[in-house]
Amino acid sequence: MPRSAPLPDDPVIEVRGLRMTYGSTEVLAGVDLTVAPGEVVCLLGPNGAGKTTTIEVLEGFRLRSGGDVRVLGVDPAEGGDDWRARVGVVLQSWRDHARWTPRRLLTQLGGYYEPYSTPQRPRPYPVEDLLETVGLTDAADRRIVTLSGGMRRRLDVAVGIIGRPDLLFLDEPTAGFDPQARRDFHDLVHRLSDLEGTSILLTTHDLAEAERLADRILILAGGRIVADGSADELTRRVAGSSEVRWSIGGERFVHATADPTPFVRRLFEQHGDAVADLEVHRASLEDTYIAMVGRQGAGAEAPRPLAGSVR
Numbered sequence: 001m002p003r004s005a006p007l008p009d010d011p012v013i014e015v016r017g018l019r020m021t022y023g024s025t026e027v028l029a030g031v032d033l034t035v036a037p038g039e040v041v042c043l044l045g046p047n048g049a050g051k052t053t054t055i056e057v058l059e060g061f062r063l064r065s066g067g068d069v070r071v072l073g074v075d076p077a078e079g080g081d082d083w084r085a086r087v088g089v090v091l092q093s094w095r096d097h098a099r100w101t102p103r104r105l106l107t108q109l110g111g112y113y114e115p116y117s118t119p120q121r122p123r124p125y126p127v128e129d130l131l132e133t134v135g136l137t138d139a140a141d142r143r144i145v146t147l148s149g150g151m152r153r154r155l156d157v158a159v160g161i162i163g164r165p166d167l168l169f170l171d172e173p174t175a176g177f178d179p180q181a182r183r184d185f186h187d188l189v190h191r192l193s194d195l196e197g198t199s200i201l202l203t204t205h206d207l208a209e210a211e212r213l214a215d216r217i218l219i220l221a222g223g224r225i226v227a228d229g230s231a232d233e234l235t236r237r238v239a240g241s242s243e244v245r246w247s248i249g250g251e252r253f254v255h256a257t258a259d260p261t262p263f264v265r266r267l268f269e270q271h272g273d274a275v276a277d278l279e280v281h282r283a284s285l286e287d288t289y290i291a292m293v294g295r296q297g298a299g300a301e302a303p304r305p306l307a308g309s310v311r
């Protein structure tokens, strides 16, 4: 049945039952995910979980084995030039045009987007602005082959956004970035999302980065999405508890609780000034991630408590 034109509030990505097998190996066993317009969603998962595979199917670079996939209302396997012009891609590694300069490459690529410019979304991004935005102004006329790894990566990001995409895919965009470059990149993602309304799906192994950037985090493990929510939601849902540590008269205590405030209040009501060395440790996204992925690996269903009460 033909689909009607997508509405502005339709999901930019809608995936149901995505499957991918390489030979006899099933990598994706039924992935469901949705990305709303303007959302920044981060896909996490261990090495080999299938994050790049998922992203490349959505980009239209890989043919899936099964399932229903819509990106900007179109099946990426059938996306035409006008669809592709609305999608920005930053691959894990991109090695081409080594003898060109960043300015020449971006000018050339930008030209391809001109026919797809609209009053709401002028295309391409002005090259000088973009060079400035990604911090490559001073390197704009150097041959690409002479750029450092981090500068190459900035150029990769610039290539991904030169067409002012509605939807941007970023596969491990900050691998090899120094802390300053990483912070600049995070600012750029916020700007793209807040000012340009760009929807973004990114993969990373840096959980602090996921926490800082993502409106929503998806964890891919065992071929499926095993967790979907904001960093706070996942931490509460999966780990479910904070850890309170204290000592009284030199003896140390630990207690796990979902709600540490009333627990600490009672502790002081009972023991007053005798309570020393008080620490409240909220489960981190890393605790949550390890619990989720570990649970998947063990095939167990019950949440694993982070800490038990010793008294």
Ligand SMILES: Nc1ncnc2c1ncn2[C@@H]1O[C@H](COP(=O)(O)OP(=O)(O)OP(=O)(O)O)[C@@H](O)[C@H]1O
Pocket (backbone or CB within 6 Å): 022, 027, 045, 046, 047, 048, 049, 050, 051, 052, 053, 054
């Ligand atoms: N073209 C291919 N042919 C056969 N197997 C492949 C192919 N591409 C990927 N794989 C396998 O599929 C699995 C998922 O790979 P993928 O690169 O999607 O994982 P990933 O989650 O992105 O991993 P990483 O975090 O290490 O980048 C891996 O076991 C990989 O070896």
